[in-house]
Amino acid sequence: MQFKFIDLFCGLGGFRIAFEKMGGKCVFSSDIDEHVQKTYKLNFGEQPYGDITKINAKDIPNHDILCAGFPCQPFSTAGRRLGFEDTRGTLFFDVARILKEKKPIGFILENVKGLTNHDKGNTLNIILNTLNEIGYDYKYKILNAKNYNVPQNRERWYCIGVRKNSNINIEDFIFPEEVKLTKTLSNIIENNITSSDYKISSTCKKNVETYIKKNNINIAPYTLAYDIRPSRCHFVTGDISNCLTAKMGTGGCNVAVVIKQNRKLTERECLRIMGFPDNYKIGKGYQAYKQIGNSVVVPVICKLAEKLIDLCDFD
Numbered sequence: 001m002q003f004k005f006i007d008l009f010c011g012l013g014g015f016r017i018a019f020e021k022m023g024g025k026c027v028f029s030s031d032i033d034e035h036v037q038k039t040y041k042l043n044f045g046e047q048p049y050g051d052i053t054k055i056n057a058k059d060i061p062n063h064d065i066l067c068a069g070f071p072c073q074p075f076s077t078a079g080r081r082l083g084f085e086d087t088r089g090t091l092f093f094d095v096a097r098i099l100k101e102k103k104p105i106g107f108i109l110e111n112v113k114g115l116t117n118h119d120k121g122n123t124l125n126i127i128l129n130t131l132n133e134i135g136y137d138y139k140y141k142i143l144n145a146k147n148y149n150v151p152q153n154r155e156r157w158y159c160i161g162v163r164k165n166s167n168i169n170i171e172d173f174i175f176p177e178e179v180k181l182t183k184t185l186s187n188i189i190e191n192n193i194t195s196s197d198y199k200i201s202s203t204c205k206k207n208v209e210t211y212i213k214k215n216n217i218n219i220a221p222y223t224l225a226y227d228i229r230p231s232r233c234h235f236v237t238g239d240i241s242n243c244l245t246a247k248m249g250t251g252g253c254n255v256a257v258v259i260k261q262n263r264k265l266t267e268r269e270c271l272r273i274m275g276f277p278d279n280y281k282i283g284k285g286y287q288a289y290k291q292i293g294n295s296v297v298v299p300v301i302c303k304l305a306e307k308l309i310d311l312c313d314f315d
């Protein structure tokens with residue numbers, strides 16, 4: 001049986017790449033951002049639906065797996081039961097109401113590591129209570145991309161769930177084993193980028209140089225500088241990139257700099273640091289950097305998808 005899945009808060013479609021690779025068919029996608037929608041259409045030939053809060057769950061096609069990397073928002077909890085009804089007005093509510101209405105066999109959710117202690121743990125508690133209340137068992141874990149052969153120090157919360165009455169035991173789900181890192185920044189960073197699009201500003205250059213001199217830092221071919229400010233700068237000399245974030249899309253000195261080459265990382269290099277294949281099509285500039293920083297890491301989702309599909313035994 002070919003399984004069907006939906007791609008909520010789809011962004012660049014990292015979930016879609018992974019679940020299509022497992023033989024799944026995407027039957028619905030949604031993202032409110034028109035720039036994101038363009039990139040998605042370019043790659044998958046389909047324009048995602050817009051604002052999920054405006055979509056009636058009954059209008060979403062039946063599916064077996066729901067995928068969602070939903071934005072993390074606080075719940076207002078004073079004097080409440082701390083379940084489904086209390087999630088109203090947040091984007092998690094939209095995930096929950098779709099699960100409640102469509103009852104797919106399983107789901108995979110992704111979020112920042114900070115979700116676990118957000119609002120002193122309240123946010124996660126309410127999410128878990130809600131999943132239980134609407135009929136799902138779940139398991140969650142923080143995984144770091146660098147342990148799945150992607151050279152980025154990116155910790156994310158992953159939650160896998162199965163419908164309580166589906167005859168599938170969530171206890172049988174085992175998070176993927178860590179693998180050795182063989183792909184490093186030196187395999188990703190190019191040496192012949194000449195385009196002026198990636199030139200760094202004179203202020204940025206001056207800040208980096210001053211910082212290097214003052215702190216007597218040795219610069220290797222692939223040393224990257226992040227978070228460049230007049231008073232601080234963070235260097236990574238080694239195989240693994242710092243976490244790429246959506247802040248890259250805010251301009252200024254927010255895209256990491258390849259110091260030896262006096263330039264910013266390209267969109268393609270950033271996509272590689274997120275584990276995207278080189279045939280993925282992406283635009284240029286701030287919007288592209290933002291989309292990349294917001295994305296899931298494809299090889300991590302591939303490993304999780306494999307385990308989830310195995311557990312659900314669709315074929």
Ligand SMILES: C[S@@+](CC[C@H](N)C(=O)[O-])C[C@H]1O[C@@H](n2cnc3c(N)ncnc32)[C@H](O)[C@@H]1O
Binds near residue numbers: 069070
């Ligand atoms: C953290 S990103 C998830 C990215 C995605 N998982 C990926 O791999 O690229 C959250 C996404 O939710 C989208 N979003 C925010 N509010 C939304 C809404 N009301 N309806 C649909 N999408 C929304 C944003 O545009 C953003 O692309």
